[in-house]
Amino acid sequence: MKLIDKNAVLNWDRYKENIYRETPVDSSMTLADIEKHRIYLEAHPIEWIKYFFPGYAKYEFAEFQKRAIKRIITHDEWYEVLSWSRELAKSTITMFVVSYLTLTRRKKNVNPHLQQ
Numbered sequence: 001m002k003l004i005d006k007n008a009v010l011n012w013d014r015y016k017e018n019i020y021r022e023t024p025v026d027s028s029m030t031l032a033d034i035e036k037h038r039i040y041l042e043a044h045p046i047e048w049i050k051y052f053f054p055g056y057a058k059y060e061f062a063e064f065q066k067r068a069i070k071r072i073i074t075h076d077e078w079y080e081v082l083s084w085s086r087e088l089a090k091s092t093i094t095m096f097v098v099s100y101l102t103l104t105r106r107k108k109n110v111n112p113h114l115q116q
Helices: 003-022 031-043 045-052 063-074 090-103
Strands: none
Touching: 031 045, 045 063, 045 090, 063 090
16 A cells, blocks of 8 residues: 555544544433434424534524525525635535534435435
C-alpha cells in the first residue's frame, strides 16, 4: 500500500471515530422504543433534524426557516428558491430537507441504493 493510501485510511479512521464519539446513542432503548422514536421523529421534521444533525443544528431555527422546511416537506413535488441572506443557512436547510426526504424514503430518486 502506498503512503498516500495509508494516510487516507488513517484519516478516514479518525473521521469515523469522531463521528462515533459525537453521535449520541441510547443503548437502553429496546427495538420497540427505537421504532416508536423513529415514527415520532419522522412526524416532526424539525426535531428529526435536531436529533440527527446535532453538529449542524446547534441553534434554534428562525421562524422563516421552520416555515420553509415545513413547506418543502409538506409538498411532494416542490421547487423553491430560498432567497435569504448569505449567512442564513440556505445550503444547510436544503441539506436537512433532502436528507429528511431521502432517509424517510419519501424521495427515492436521490440515491438508487436507497430504493427498495
